[in-house]
Amino acid sequence: MQSKHLLIGAAIAALLAAASTSAVAESAAERQLIEQGQYWQQRDSARATQAWNKLLLARPGSADALLGLGQLAVQAQQVAKAQSYLAQIKQLHPDHPDIALLEQDIALMGDGPSALLNQARILLRQDNPDEAVKLYKQLFNGRAPQGNLGVEYYTALGYSTNGWTEAVAGLERLRARSPNDPQIQLALANLRVLRDGTRMQGLRALVTLSRRPDIGGVATEQWRQVLTWLGAPPPPSTSQYFEEYLKANPDDDEIRQQYRAKRTASTGTASNARPAPVRVDPFDGHVKTGFDALQKADLPAAERAFSAALRLRPRNASVLGGLGLVKLRQEEYAQARDLLGQASALGDASQWKQALDSASYWDLVDKARTARQEDRLDDAAKLLEQALQIDAREPTAALELGRAYVDLQSPQDAERAYRNVLAREPGNLPALQGLVGVLASTNRGGEALDLIDSLSPELRERIDVGRLRAERSIAQGREADSRGDLDEARSYFEDAVSQSPNDPWLRLELARLLQRMDRHAEAVEVTDALLAGEPQPEALYVAALVRAEQQDWAGALELADRIPKASRTSDMKALQARASLQAGLAQAQALAQRGEQTQARAMLAPLVDLAGADAGSVSAIAAVYADVGDSVRARALLREALARERQPSAGLLLQYAGLLLRLGGSDADFANAMQSLRAMPLDAAQRRQHEDLQRGHGLRQAEALRQRGELALAYEALRPLLAAMPNDPLVLGALARMYVDAGNQGEAVRLYERILSRSPNDLDTLRAAGGAASAAGDLGTAERLFQRALQIAPDDPQTLAALGNIYRRQGRDSKALPLLRQAEARLQQQLTGGPKVPAPLHSAPGSTAVTGIPADNPFATWAKRGSVPAR
Secondary structure, three states: OHHHHHHHHHHHHHHHHHHHHHHHHHHHHHHHHHHHHHHHOOOOHHHHHHHHHHHHHHOOOOHHHHHHHHHHHHHOOOHHHHHHHHHHHHHHOOOOOOHHHHHHHHHOOOHHHHHHHHHHHHHHHOOOHHHHHHHHHHHHOOOOOOHHHHHHHHHHHHHOOOOHHHHHHHHHHHHHHOOOOHHHHHHHHHHHOOOHHHHHHHHHHHHHHOOOOOOHHHHHHHHHHHHHHOOOOOOHHHHHHHHHHHHHOOOOHHHHHHHHOOOOHHHHHHHOOOOOOOOOOOHHHHHHHHHHHHHOOOHHHHHHHHHHHHHHOOOOHHHHHHHHHHHHHOOOHHHHHHHHHHHHHHOOHHHHHHHHHHHHHHHHHHHHHHHHHOOOHHHHHHHHHHHHHHOOOOHHHHHHHHHHHHHOOOHHHHHHHHHHHHHHOOOOHHHHHHHHHHHHHOOOHHHHHHHHHOOOHHHHHHOOHHHHHHHHHHHHHHHHHHOOOHHHHHHHHHHHHHHOOOOHHHHHHHHHHHHHOOOHHHHHHHHHOOOOOOOOHHHHHHHHHHHHHOOOHHHHHHHHHHOOHHHOOHHHHHHHHHHHHHHHHHHHHHHHHOOOHHHHHHHHHHHHHHHOOOHHHHHHHHHHHHHOOOHHHHHHHHHHHHHHOOOOOHHHHHHHHHHHHHHOOOHHHHHHHHHHHHOOOOOHHHHHHHHHHHHHHHHHHHHHHHHOOOHHHHHHHHHHHHHHOOOOHHHHHHHHHHHHHOOOHHHHHHHHHHHHHHOOOOHHHHHHHHHHHHHOOOHHHHHHHHHHHHHHOOOOHHHHHHHHHHHHHOOOHHHHHHHHHHHHHHHHHHOOOOOOOOOOOOOOOOOOOOOOOOOOOOOOOHHHHOOOOOO
8 A cells, every 4th residue: 555655656746847847848938938028129019029929829818928018009009909918917917016017108108198208308408307306206196106217217306306315215116126127226326426425335336337238338437427526636445446447448548647646635635525416417328338339230239328318319410320320230221211311410411421321222122122022013113213323333223123124024124224233243143143034034045045155264153054044944934834834834944943953942933833733742842852951041931931822831830930030031030920820820710610719719819919910810810709709809800900901902891891791790881891892893703702792791681581570671681682693592592481481382492492403412402492392281392302311411310300200291100210210319419418409490480561562572461461472
């Protein structure tokens, strides 16, 4: 017995150890996501949102993720969303210490608080801290200040009359919450150096902070300022601070002379005098730190420093220009152009001209690439022409212009663009590739080969001649593709891949052609050939693209995640985000289909933020919300998507109308959407979808009226569909059910037979027709119909029972009893959680007389006559 207990104890210990290891691994993964979210929180809201949503997927209800998303909503001025995250945090983590910070930030949203805060900051810059503090107190309205704004307030309070003690206590409270925050430590040090009793404590803190890479420049400036207060010569007790400073800053002759000054009787007295409190303006320190970091290519540190300086002086040319240079190096060209433009307007324009031209050039190139991706080719060409006017020597715009002209089917213009590049750079491979492609696509393949053969030996050594020959084959393949000769195009594309087998983009061309030929597995093999070993980022991206185009989102995400973050282009990042969204959506759909509605909802919440403003993704998420029974959220998402679009696309309107129809949305909303669609050009598939929606809406109205017994009105709702789609099985089925309810079973059977003539194996119609024939007393027809139904579904209990009852009414009990017993047994097998009675095939509402109905309505007088004539 004891050995048994020992075995059980050992087993429990092993399980606990395994669980502990798993928890540590999970915690490490979550910690990485938290660090990513915190890093991007003030730098890139999209990346921060992605990190927080991944954390929510890994740990639903995470306080860090909800707080991060709440702060991002505050930054975006999305009050309702921020309040929603706050409510979730309060419910799940009621004691979390950062709730107060989010509450404060939400309370300060809006124009009123923003204006009050700006006024307080202006007073502070005007060295009027007492009046500034009054406005800050109005802003906080009795709440304890939190976060960065709390640091700002307590700093102002420390310089106000009689506010020093309270300010230090407030900063100590904030430091207890965030002990590693350097801004809080710096603010405390700056206040402590103002008082005799705490000056050395503050000075020691500044010395320590000066060694930090983020605020070291500011702390050093403050340190130097305090040293200047100490007189010449300074008190002997401060020698170590001068020596440490001069060791770190040996070129500061002013401080050196102060430190080495000879002590005299007169200066001895002065040296002990208390220095007047001087408010240290950290602006210059931030600017110096920013440009020092920029020179060292430490872009994150430079951005932090310039952003801090910009908060102090929002219209300073040097700060705006410095931040513009950071954005330029980060390749965020639109922001760089805006910041450098402001710097030029406020200061010396010549100082920023070269950087502004560069930012403007690359911003135009970026916008042109976007326009080309969106098939706005004329816009792309105009933008690139503008870029060339800024800098004609940089080849990128000319190369992009050549590609745009190829897309515009203007080979002469494309050839001119490529030759202009080659005139300046004869060995420019992209220009050579583009020119070879243009020549080959205009039936000048021989000229393309001559161009390749004419390259000098030096150029042939420097460039990939095989890639040029491949470009010729690709151009010929595209020409064959445009003629519809896919086999010939494939031959050319395969030749191109053989000429340059390691080029992933050539393989993508071939893979896409194979996909259009329904050879999907071969398409994957073509791009996967480059994935062995340590594949290049482009190879992973191309392979992921092919999987995405085949809707294999899990496979696409796995490959996209393998691309090193430092190597990801904007397109690669976009694909990774799209694959994350679609893979999560697929998982949520699978959960919904399995009936796991709560888990599906938990997965959908972060996907909404991942989708952002992409209307197609939002509508897909809305559809899954409908699947899990959250119709309110589904409608709200699509309404928000529509509101964001100035001119909603036909696709989005069709999805919205479809969801309204599915959820039973208001007829007015549905009618408005359908009216908008009628005024839009629709392709063939969209027209079919529009017709399906019209039919679905008419059928829903007719069915609702039929079930209320209002058959005449139900027919009027169905009348437009009968005229437009007289042979549609769903429309005929709806009319047949009306005749059944009206007691005209013969007409119902005739209509069902019309449906079966086109769809002889439609089980529902066979059973409905059999039921109508049975009700009409035509047992032979009913038997025939139910026997056909039983051939299609031999174990269906409704069909077994119906046919058994037919046999019983015919007096053929020997055939009836086995079928009825079989039906009962099958029904019992299907029942879970208690007996369920199969729904009747048709409702049987009471008769209702209707007035004001057209005379040709077959149900206008059915209540008076008790039956309806055949049509």
